[in-house]
Amino acid sequence: MKMNSILMFVLLCVSIQLKAQNDMLCVGRYWTEDEANLMMKEFASEWSDKASWEKRAAKVKQGILDGLQWDKMPEITGNFNPVIHSTREMDGYIVENIAIESFPGFYITGNLYRPLEKKDKYAAVLTPHGHGADPRYKAYVQIKAAALARMGAIVFAYDMVGYGESQQINHKMPIALLLQTWNSKRVLEYLLSRPDVDPEKIGMTGESGGGTQTFVYSAIDDRIKVAVPVVQVSAHFFGGCVCESGMPIHKSKGFQTNNVEVAALCAPRPLLLISDGADWTANTPQVEFPYIQKVYAVYNAENKVANAHFPTERHDYGYNKRTAAYNFLARFLDLSLGKLPYNEGYQEDFVSVLPEEDLKVFNKEHPFPENALQGDEAVLKYLKIDL
DSSP, X not given: OHHHHHHXXXXXXXXXXXXXXXXXXXXXXXXXXXXXXXXXXXXXTTOOSHHHHHHHHHXXXXXXXXXXXXXXXXXXXXXXXXXXXXXXXXXXXXXXXXXXXXXXXXXXXXXXXXESSOOSOEXXXXXXXXXXXXXXXXXXXXXXXXXXXXXXXXXXXXXXXXXXXOOSSOTTSTTHHHHXXXXXXXXXXXXXXXXXXXXXXXXXXXXTHHHHHHHHHHHHOTTOOEEEEESXXXXXXXXXXXXXXXXXXXXXXXXXXXXXXXXXXXXXXXXXXXXXXXXXXXXXXXXXXXXXXXXXXXXXOGGGEEEEEETTOOSSOOHHHHHHHHHHXXXXXXXXXXXXXXXXXXXXXXXXOOOHHHHOSOSSSSXXXXXXXXXXXXXXXXXXOOO
């Protein structure tokens, strides 16, 4: 009887702890559009100048780090153990298959796109992707990466956890947001470790869930010099997947923020919001962008923030959105727009879209490393994270 009482008490404590954590989660359409509009006005009333904004910004940033349990990740410097092969010279760019170690036994899989033109130093761009059927292999990801490479950037296109070749864990595991953000850190640090990368010219862009990765990681690491989150920064929508809103990065006891303020942490670094008329970014010109403009104004950096809004388009990283990103990234990363063919619009038909099998890192000739952690439990155990 006594043991049953102890067990019931332990289960009750666990239940209370989980409920408290879930109460801190802001998932999906957490507010209505009207509620979000009012919340943005409330947030704006809490600061009025650079000093008061930076005080609030510090709370937002610390909330992200605490919510991610960032301090539980291992201390690693270097040790990327890169696997790079299948180098192909294309029309103005090079494509390679690449994997790097995120932490011992956990791998980031992707493709590296490099300029064919020889230089001592290049800009670099991280390109996380959104949800879908293994988007790294899709034409729009390849086209964007190839175009940026031809313009003069080294581009690392990498898989979301649980997508493409990143099959060591389930995408829906509870710490997916932590792992994806950490992977972005390691991709950045790999690029910075290369002698041919200019550390002052680092960009990041992705759509949907990759947009979340872009503004969340840019918020906590100012080594990202230019950010272009696409179809994702919203006042009322917090992301519908565990990899976006499954950890309490927006809310804590006595404090509330949203993705607009998270994106605003990029200030005064260059930031382009790309939005459309058919998803949760439909209000960007009226609600989200004016708030972020106000943040940039306290730094006298209004010229470094922009919104490309496409009211007749839907949720994607299509041609018009890509070309808006090309212009912005070229401006602030010193890329060459002249390298892209142009005829009343950028021409992308120089890109050879490769089949999935050609882009894979691991195959019979290059087997998956023997030290690979397999399964959610193995990764959680290695990181010593209890849920």
